[in-house]
Amino acid sequence: MLMAIVYIGMAQCLFSALLVFSKRPLNIADKILEFWLLVSSFLFIYLFIKKIYNIEGYVWPISLGLIIVFPEFLVLYSKYITTEQQKFNKRDLLYFIPFYIVLCIIFLYYIIGPAGSFSYNMEYNYAIWPLTTLEYLFYITLWSYSFVAIYYVIRYKKQINQSYSFDSHKINLSWLLIVIIGYFITYNLLMLIIKTYFEKLDYEELLVFINGAQLIFIYLLSYFGFLQQQLISDKKSVVLSKFVIKEADSNTYQKSGLKEITKVEENLKKLINCMNTFEPWKDNELSVTKLSELTGIPKHYITQILNDNLQKNFYTFINEYRTEYVKKLIISPKYSHWSIVSIAYESGFNSKAAFNNFFKKYTGMTPSQYKELNSNKP
Numbered sequence: 001m002l003m004a005i006v007y008i009g010m011a012q013c014l015f016s017a018l019l020v021f022s023k024r025p026l027n028i029a030d031k032i033l034e035f036w037l038l039v040s041s042f043l044f045i046y047l048f049i050k051k052i053y054n055i056e057g058y059v060w061p062i063s064l065g066l067i068i069v070f071p072e073f074l075v076l077y078s079k080y081i082t083t084e085q086q087k088f089n090k091r092d093l094l095y096f097i098p099f100y101i102v103l104c105i106i107f108l109y110y111i112i113g114p115a116g117s118f119s120y121n122m123e124y125n126y127a128i129w130p131l132t133t134l135e136y137l138f139y140i141t142l143w144s145y146s147f148v149a150i151y152y153v154i155r156y157k158k159q160i161n162q163s164y165s166f167d168s169h170k171i172n173l174s175w176l177l178i179v180i181i182g183y184f185i186t187y188n189l190l191m192l193i194i195k196t197y198f199e200k201l202d203y204e205e206l207l208v209f210i211n212g213a214q215l216i217f218i219y220l221l222s223y224f225g226f227l228q229q230q231l232i233s234d235k236k237s238v239v240l241s242k243f244v245i246k247e248a249d250s251n252t253y254q255k256s257g258l259k260e261i262t263k264v265e266e267n268l269k270k271l272i273n274c275m276n277t278f279e280p281w282k283d284n285e286l287s288v289t290k291l292s293e294l295t296g297i298p299k300h301y302i303t304q305i306l307n308d309n310l311q312k313n314f315y316t317f318i319n320e321y322r323t324e325y326v327k328k329l330i331i332s333p334k335y336s337h338w339s340i341v342s343i344a345y346e347s348g349f350n351s352k353a354a355f356n357n358f359f360k361k362y363t364g365m366t367p368s369q370y371k372e373l374n375s376n377k378p
Contacts, residue, residue, distance in 0.1 A: 002208050006047045009215045015042035016222030023226065028088055029081040033225045036073040040218055042066055047211065050359060064134050065102050067214070071145035072096050074180060078149040082156035082173070082231050098141040105130050105137075114198075141189070146184040153177050156231060162303045163231075165286045165318035166350050171231060175224045186213050267297050268305055281321040285349035288314050322348040323362050326355075330371045341365045 017037040023030050043066040056263035072095050079092070109130045164171055190210060218284050274295045280286055306317050325347040329335045335343060341352050344367075349355040359367050 002047070002211070003051060005208060005211050006044045006051070009044035009218065010048065010221060012215065012218060013037045013044065016218075016226070017041070018197065019222070020228055028085055029077055029228075030225075032073065032077050032080055032086075033221065036077065037068060037218070037222060039066065039073070040214070043214060047207070049364045051116070052101045063071045064138070065099065065106070067210075068102055068134075068138055069096065069099050069151070070183070070214070070217075071141055072099060074183065075149045075152070077225075078152040078176060078180070081176070081228060082152055095145075098137055101137060102134060105133055135191075135195075142184065142187055146180055150177065150199075152174075153180065161315035162307075162312040163299075163314060165281065165315055165348070166284060166348070167354055169224075170227065170229055174229070175220070179220050179224075183217055186217075188317055189285065208291055264305065264309070267301060268309055269303065270295055271297060275321055279321075280307055281318045282346075282348045284345070284348050286318055286348070318348070319358050320362060323359055326359065326367070327363070327370065327374075330367065331374045340371065 010121075014037075017034050020030055020034045020037065043063070045238075046066070068333070075095055076092060080088075153176055156173060160167070160171060169175060190213065193209075194206065271291075274291075277280065278294065280291055280294055283290065288299045288302055291297075292302060295302075303314055306312055306314060310317065312320075322344075326343055329338070329343045329347065330340065338346075341355075344352065344355040344359075349358075356367065359370075363370055365373070
Protein backbone atom coordinates (compact mmCIF):
# COMPACT_ATOMS: atom_id res chain seq x y z
CA MET A 1 0.00 0.00 0.00
CA LEU A 2 2.79 2.40 0.93
CA MET A 3 4.68 1.86 -2.30
CA ALA A 4 1.53 2.46 -4.33
CA ILE A 5 1.14 5.84 -2.58
CA VAL A 6 4.83 6.57 -3.19
CA TYR A 7 4.64 5.84 -6.94
CA ILE A 8 1.41 7.83 -7.37
CA GLY A 9 2.78 10.69 -5.28
CA MET A 10 5.99 11.00 -7.29
CA ALA A 11 4.12 10.88 -10.61
CA GLN A 12 1.43 13.31 -9.44
CA CYS A 13 3.85 15.91 -8.10
CA LEU A 14 6.26 15.86 -11.07
CA PHE A 15 3.55 15.76 -13.73
CA SER A 16 1.53 18.52 -12.04
CA ALA A 17 4.61 20.71 -11.67
CA LEU A 18 5.27 20.34 -15.40
CA LEU A 19 1.61 21.09 -16.17
CA VAL A 20 1.60 24.25 -14.05
CA PHE A 21 4.87 25.35 -15.69
CA SER A 22 3.12 25.14 -19.07
CA LYS A 23 0.47 27.68 -18.03
CA ARG A 24 0.44 31.03 -19.81
CA PRO A 25 0.66 33.60 -18.44
CA LEU A 26 2.73 32.14 -15.60
CA ASN A 27 2.19 34.37 -12.58
CA ILE A 28 3.93 34.42 -9.19
CA ALA A 29 1.30 32.18 -7.56
CA ASP A 30 1.79 29.58 -10.33
CA LYS A 31 5.56 29.62 -9.80
CA ILE A 32 5.06 29.14 -6.05
CA LEU A 33 2.71 26.22 -6.74
CA GLU A 34 5.17 24.71 -9.21
CA PHE A 35 8.06 24.88 -6.72
CA TRP A 36 5.76 23.61 -3.97
CA LEU A 37 4.89 20.52 -6.03
CA LEU A 38 8.56 19.87 -6.80
CA VAL A 39 9.48 20.09 -3.10
CA SER A 40 6.55 17.80 -2.24
CA SER A 41 7.82 15.24 -4.73
CA PHE A 42 10.93 14.76 -2.57
CA LEU A 43 8.68 13.53 0.23
CA PHE A 44 7.79 10.54 -1.93
CA ILE A 45 11.20 10.21 -3.59
CA TYR A 46 12.96 9.80 -0.25
CA LEU A 47 10.46 7.06 0.74
CA PHE A 48 11.14 5.37 -2.58
CA ILE A 49 14.92 5.46 -1.97
CA LYS A 50 14.43 4.31 1.62
CA LYS A 51 12.50 1.24 0.45
CA ILE A 52 14.74 0.42 -2.50
CA TYR A 53 17.95 0.56 -0.43
CA ASN A 54 16.26 -0.87 2.69
CA ILE A 55 17.33 2.01 4.92
CA GLU A 56 16.21 1.31 8.49
CA GLY A 57 15.06 3.86 11.03
CA TYR A 58 12.67 6.77 10.88
CA VAL A 59 14.74 9.06 8.65
CA TRP A 60 12.94 11.85 10.49
CA PRO A 61 15.21 14.76 9.41
CA ILE A 62 14.05 14.49 5.80
CA SER A 63 10.39 13.75 6.48
CA LEU A 64 9.90 16.47 9.11
CA GLY A 65 11.71 19.05 7.04
CA LEU A 66 9.52 18.34 4.00
CA ILE A 67 6.22 18.14 5.89
CA ILE A 68 6.74 21.39 7.78
CA VAL A 69 7.12 23.40 4.56
CA PHE A 70 3.58 22.50 3.46
CA PRO A 71 1.80 25.15 5.61
CA GLU A 72 4.51 27.66 4.66
CA PHE A 73 3.83 27.21 0.96
CA LEU A 74 0.10 27.26 1.73
CA VAL A 75 0.42 30.78 3.16
CA LEU A 76 2.55 32.03 0.26
CA TYR A 77 0.19 30.61 -2.36
CA SER A 78 -2.86 32.06 -0.57
CA LYS A 79 -1.19 35.47 -0.42
CA TYR A 80 -0.04 35.69 -4.03
CA ILE A 81 -3.12 34.16 -5.67
CA THR A 82 -5.25 36.93 -4.15
CA THR A 83 -3.01 39.82 -5.19
CA GLU A 84 -1.72 41.20 -8.44
CA GLN A 85 1.94 41.38 -7.46
CA GLN A 86 4.20 40.71 -10.42
CA LYS A 87 7.36 40.16 -8.38
CA PHE A 88 8.12 37.97 -5.40
CA ASN A 89 8.82 39.94 -2.24
CA LYS A 90 12.05 38.60 -0.76
CA ARG A 91 10.78 39.39 2.73
CA ASP A 92 8.25 36.59 2.28
CA LEU A 93 11.13 34.14 2.61
CA LEU A 94 10.71 34.80 6.34
CA TYR A 95 7.69 32.52 6.16
CA PHE A 96 10.19 29.66 5.94
CA ILE A 97 11.66 30.43 9.39
CA PRO A 98 10.18 27.19 10.84
CA PHE A 99 11.99 25.22 8.12
CA TYR A 100 15.25 27.02 8.92
CA ILE A 101 14.74 26.16 12.60
CA VAL A 102 14.24 22.49 11.68
CA LEU A 103 17.58 22.51 9.83
CA CYS A 104 19.32 24.14 12.81
CA ILE A 105 17.88 21.63 15.30
CA ILE A 106 18.89 18.69 13.12
CA PHE A 107 22.38 20.13 12.66
CA LEU A 108 22.77 20.65 16.42
CA TYR A 109 21.58 17.11 17.08
CA TYR A 110 24.17 15.66 14.75
CA ILE A 111 26.90 17.77 16.37
CA ILE A 112 26.11 17.18 20.06
CA GLY A 113 23.85 14.12 19.84
CA PRO A 114 24.76 10.58 20.90
CA ALA A 115 25.26 9.33 17.37
CA GLY A 116 28.63 10.99 17.02
CA SER A 117 28.42 11.17 13.25
CA PHE A 118 26.23 12.42 10.42
CA SER A 119 24.08 9.31 10.26
CA TYR A 120 20.49 9.50 9.00
CA ASN A 121 19.54 6.29 10.76
CA MET A 122 18.22 7.90 13.97
CA GLU A 123 15.85 5.85 16.12
CA TYR A 124 13.18 7.61 18.17
CA ASN A 125 14.61 6.60 21.55
CA TYR A 126 17.88 8.41 20.75
CA ALA A 127 16.23 11.56 19.43
CA ILE A 128 13.69 12.50 22.09
CA TRP A 129 14.67 16.13 22.64
CA PRO A 130 14.85 17.19 18.97
CA LEU A 131 11.65 15.33 18.10
CA THR A 132 9.80 16.89 21.05
CA THR A 133 11.02 20.34 20.02
CA LEU A 134 10.05 19.75 16.41
CA GLU A 135 6.65 18.43 17.47
CA TYR A 136 5.83 21.72 19.21
CA LEU A 137 7.30 23.66 16.32
CA PHE A 138 5.05 21.79 13.90
CA TYR A 139 1.97 22.56 16.04
CA ILE A 140 2.86 26.25 16.19
CA THR A 141 3.50 26.38 12.44
CA LEU A 142 0.35 24.42 11.59
CA TRP A 143 -1.93 26.59 13.72
CA SER A 144 -0.43 30.00 12.98
CA TYR A 145 0.13 29.51 9.25
CA SER A 146 -3.29 27.94 8.71
CA PHE A 147 -4.96 30.97 10.27
CA VAL A 148 -2.82 33.36 8.23
CA ALA A 149 -3.73 31.50 5.01
CA ILE A 150 -7.43 31.57 5.98
CA TYR A 151 -7.11 35.31 6.66
CA TYR A 152 -5.76 35.96 3.15
CA VAL A 153 -8.61 34.00 1.54
CA ILE A 154 -11.35 35.57 3.69
CA ARG A 155 -9.94 39.06 3.14
CA TYR A 156 -10.07 38.45 -0.58
CA LYS A 157 -13.60 36.98 -0.47
CA LYS A 158 -14.83 40.18 1.19
CA GLN A 159 -13.52 42.15 -1.82
CA ILE A 160 -14.96 39.97 -4.59
CA ASN A 161 -17.97 42.22 -5.14
CA GLN A 162 -15.65 45.18 -5.66
CA SER A 163 -13.77 43.44 -8.48
CA TYR A 164 -16.02 40.94 -10.26
CA SER A 165 -19.50 40.98 -11.76
CA PHE A 166 -19.93 37.22 -11.52
CA ASP A 167 -19.17 34.30 -9.25
CA SER A 168 -17.49 30.96 -9.96
CA HIS A 169 -15.15 28.47 -8.30
CA LYS A 170 -12.27 30.17 -10.13
CA ILE A 171 -12.73 33.41 -8.25
CA ASN A 172 -14.38 32.57 -4.93
CA LEU A 173 -11.48 30.35 -3.75
CA SER A 174 -13.83 28.09 -1.78
CA TRP A 175 -11.69 25.15 -2.88
CA LEU A 176 -8.58 26.68 -1.32
CA LEU A 177 -10.44 27.41 1.92
CA ILE A 178 -11.53 23.75 2.05
CA VAL A 179 -7.93 22.60 1.45
CA ILE A 180 -6.57 24.85 4.23
CA ILE A 181 -9.21 23.86 6.78
CA GLY A 182 -9.03 20.21 5.73
CA TYR A 183 -5.24 20.19 6.09
CA PHE A 184 -5.47 21.85 9.50
CA ILE A 185 -8.03 19.35 10.84
CA THR A 186 -6.41 16.27 9.26
CA TYR A 187 -2.91 16.94 10.58
CA ASN A 188 -4.15 17.84 14.04
CA LEU A 189 -5.97 14.50 14.14
CA LEU A 190 -2.92 12.66 12.78
CA MET A 191 -0.65 14.22 15.40
CA LEU A 192 -3.17 13.31 18.11
CA ILE A 193 -3.35 9.70 16.89
CA ILE A 194 0.45 9.43 16.68
CA LYS A 195 0.90 10.88 20.16
CA THR A 196 -1.80 8.66 21.69
CA TYR A 197 -1.14 5.37 19.95
CA PHE A 198 2.52 5.66 18.98
CA GLU A 199 3.58 2.48 20.77
CA LYS A 200 0.75 0.48 19.18
CA LEU A 201 1.04 1.83 15.64
CA ASP A 202 2.96 -0.05 13.01
CA TYR A 203 5.52 2.30 11.42
CA GLU A 204 4.49 1.25 7.90
CA GLU A 205 0.82 1.96 8.65
CA LEU A 206 1.79 5.32 10.10
CA LEU A 207 3.56 6.27 6.88
CA VAL A 208 0.52 5.18 4.86
CA PHE A 209 -1.74 7.49 6.86
CA ILE A 210 0.57 10.51 6.73
CA ASN A 211 1.60 10.25 3.10
CA GLY A 212 -1.89 9.22 1.97
CA ALA A 213 -3.28 12.43 3.47
CA GLN A 214 -0.46 14.42 1.88
CA LEU A 215 -1.23 12.87 -1.50
CA ILE A 216 -4.90 13.86 -1.31
CA PHE A 217 -4.04 17.49 -0.62
CA ILE A 218 -1.41 17.53 -3.36
CA TYR A 219 -3.94 16.19 -5.84
CA LEU A 220 -6.47 18.90 -4.92
CA LEU A 221 -3.81 21.60 -5.13
CA SER A 222 -2.49 20.45 -8.51
CA TYR A 223 -5.96 20.10 -10.05
CA PHE A 224 -7.51 23.35 -8.86
CA GLY A 225 -4.19 25.23 -8.97
CA PHE A 226 -3.80 24.48 -12.68
CA LEU A 227 -7.33 25.80 -13.37
CA GLN A 228 -6.93 28.79 -11.08
CA GLN A 229 -6.26 32.25 -12.46
CA GLN A 230 -4.60 35.05 -10.54
CA LEU A 231 -7.22 37.13 -8.78
CA ILE A 232 -7.88 40.79 -8.22
CA SER A 233 -7.55 42.13 -4.72
CA ASP A 234 -7.05 45.63 -3.38
CA LYS A 235 -5.27 45.57 -0.04
CA LYS A 236 -6.69 48.96 0.85
CA SER A 237 -10.40 48.94 1.58
CA VAL A 238 -12.55 51.54 -0.11
CA VAL A 239 -13.61 54.28 2.29
CA LEU A 240 -17.34 54.94 2.00
CA SER A 241 -17.79 58.65 2.43
CA LYS A 242 -21.45 58.88 1.32
CA PHE A 243 -20.18 61.30 -1.28
CA VAL A 244 -22.69 63.33 -3.31
CA ILE A 245 -21.27 65.46 -6.12
CA LYS A 246 -23.32 68.58 -5.38
CA GLU A 247 -22.35 68.64 -1.72
CA ALA A 248 -18.83 67.31 -1.82
CA ASP A 249 -15.66 69.30 -1.42
CA SER A 250 -12.29 68.74 -3.03
CA ASN A 251 -10.95 66.93 0.03
CA THR A 252 -13.24 63.91 -0.41
CA TYR A 253 -10.88 62.13 -2.80
CA GLN A 254 -7.63 63.54 -1.56
CA LYS A 255 -6.27 60.20 -0.38
CA SER A 256 -7.13 58.40 -3.61
CA GLY A 257 -5.71 61.06 -5.91
CA LEU A 258 -9.07 62.39 -7.15
CA LYS A 259 -8.68 65.91 -5.85
CA GLU A 260 -10.98 67.78 -8.18
CA ILE A 261 -14.74 67.34 -8.39
CA THR A 262 -14.61 67.86 -12.14
CA LYS A 263 -12.32 64.85 -12.48
CA VAL A 264 -14.82 62.75 -10.55
CA GLU A 265 -17.67 63.90 -12.77
CA GLU A 266 -15.69 63.24 -15.94
CA ASN A 267 -14.82 59.70 -14.90
CA LEU A 268 -18.36 58.95 -13.81
CA LYS A 269 -19.78 60.22 -17.13
CA LYS A 270 -17.14 58.26 -19.05
CA LEU A 271 -18.06 55.14 -17.10
CA ILE A 272 -21.81 55.50 -17.67
CA ASN A 273 -21.29 56.35 -21.34
CA CYS A 274 -19.16 53.21 -21.80
CA MET A 275 -21.84 51.06 -20.17
CA ASN A 276 -24.57 52.46 -22.43
CA THR A 277 -22.55 52.53 -25.65
CA PHE A 278 -20.40 49.41 -25.59
CA GLU A 279 -22.54 47.30 -23.23
CA PRO A 280 -19.56 45.58 -21.57
CA TRP A 281 -21.94 44.05 -19.02
CA LYS A 282 -22.85 41.44 -21.67
CA ASP A 283 -19.45 39.87 -20.99
CA ASN A 284 -20.32 37.18 -18.43
CA GLU A 285 -16.80 37.34 -16.96
CA LEU A 286 -16.51 41.12 -16.75
CA SER A 287 -14.10 42.28 -14.05
CA VAL A 288 -13.09 45.72 -12.84
CA THR A 289 -9.74 45.19 -14.60
CA LYS A 290 -11.45 44.64 -17.98
CA LEU A 291 -13.66 47.68 -17.48
CA SER A 292 -10.63 49.73 -16.49
CA GLU A 293 -8.85 48.75 -19.72
CA LEU A 294 -11.95 49.63 -21.76
CA THR A 295 -12.60 53.04 -20.16
CA GLY A 296 -9.04 54.08 -19.35
CA ILE A 297 -10.09 54.75 -15.74
CA PRO A 298 -7.84 53.16 -13.09
CA LYS A 299 -9.69 50.29 -11.43
CA HIS A 300 -9.35 51.65 -7.89
CA TYR A 301 -10.96 54.89 -9.13
CA ILE A 302 -13.85 52.88 -10.57
CA THR A 303 -14.56 51.07 -7.31
CA GLN A 304 -14.32 54.26 -5.26
CA ILE A 305 -16.50 56.24 -7.66
CA LEU A 306 -19.17 53.53 -7.53
CA ASN A 307 -19.04 53.33 -3.74
CA ASP A 308 -18.97 57.06 -3.07
CA ASN A 309 -21.20 58.36 -5.85
CA LEU A 310 -23.66 55.55 -6.49
CA GLN A 311 -23.40 53.79 -3.11
CA LYS A 312 -23.01 50.36 -4.71
CA ASN A 313 -20.22 47.88 -5.37
CA PHE A 314 -18.99 46.73 -8.76
CA TYR A 315 -21.02 43.50 -8.68
CA THR A 316 -24.29 45.37 -8.06
CA PHE A 317 -23.50 48.08 -10.59
CA ILE A 318 -22.92 45.63 -13.45
CA ASN A 319 -25.75 43.25 -12.60
CA GLU A 320 -28.27 46.08 -12.45
CA TYR A 321 -27.53 46.77 -16.13
CA ARG A 322 -27.94 43.07 -16.89
CA THR A 323 -31.21 42.91 -14.98
CA GLU A 324 -32.65 45.95 -16.77
CA TYR A 325 -31.80 44.31 -20.08
CA VAL A 326 -33.43 41.05 -18.95
CA LYS A 327 -36.60 42.97 -18.03
CA LYS A 328 -36.78 44.36 -21.56
CA LEU A 329 -36.20 41.02 -23.26
CA ILE A 330 -38.63 39.08 -21.05
CA ILE A 331 -41.62 41.18 -22.19
CA SER A 332 -40.41 41.69 -25.76
CA PRO A 333 -42.47 39.74 -28.39
CA LYS A 334 -39.22 39.18 -30.31
CA TYR A 335 -37.90 37.02 -27.45
CA SER A 336 -41.18 35.38 -26.45
CA HIS A 337 -39.90 31.97 -27.61
CA TRP A 338 -36.72 32.27 -25.51
CA SER A 339 -36.53 30.71 -22.07
CA ILE A 340 -35.84 33.01 -19.14
CA VAL A 341 -32.49 31.30 -18.51
CA SER A 342 -31.44 31.87 -22.14
CA ILE A 343 -32.33 35.54 -21.79
CA ALA A 344 -30.29 35.71 -18.58
CA TYR A 345 -27.20 34.29 -20.30
CA GLU A 346 -27.74 36.65 -23.25
CA SER A 347 -27.73 39.54 -20.78
CA GLY A 348 -24.40 38.62 -19.23
CA PHE A 349 -25.33 36.39 -16.30
CA ASN A 350 -23.32 33.17 -16.16
CA SER A 351 -25.27 31.35 -13.47
CA LYS A 352 -28.98 30.59 -13.15
CA ALA A 353 -28.82 30.73 -9.34
CA ALA A 354 -26.95 34.06 -9.31
CA PHE A 355 -29.42 35.49 -11.84
CA ASN A 356 -32.52 34.42 -9.88
CA ASN A 357 -31.11 35.70 -6.60
CA PHE A 358 -30.10 39.09 -7.96
CA PHE A 359 -33.26 39.57 -10.02
CA LYS A 360 -35.51 38.94 -7.01
CA LYS A 361 -33.39 41.17 -4.79
CA TYR A 362 -33.44 43.96 -7.39
CA THR A 363 -37.13 43.80 -8.47
CA GLY A 364 -38.77 42.18 -5.46
CA MET A 365 -40.15 39.32 -7.56
CA THR A 366 -38.98 36.26 -9.46
CA PRO A 367 -38.33 36.48 -13.24
CA SER A 368 -41.45 34.38 -13.88
CA GLN A 369 -43.59 36.65 -11.72
CA TYR A 370 -42.22 39.72 -13.48
CA LYS A 371 -42.95 38.21 -16.90
CA GLU A 372 -46.47 37.24 -15.93
CA LEU A 373 -47.18 40.66 -14.44
CA ASN A 374 -45.83 42.68 -17.36
CA SER A 375 -46.49 40.56 -20.46
CA ASN A 376 -50.12 41.68 -20.80
CA LYS A 377 -49.39 45.36 -20.40
CA PRO A 378 -49.81 47.47 -23.55
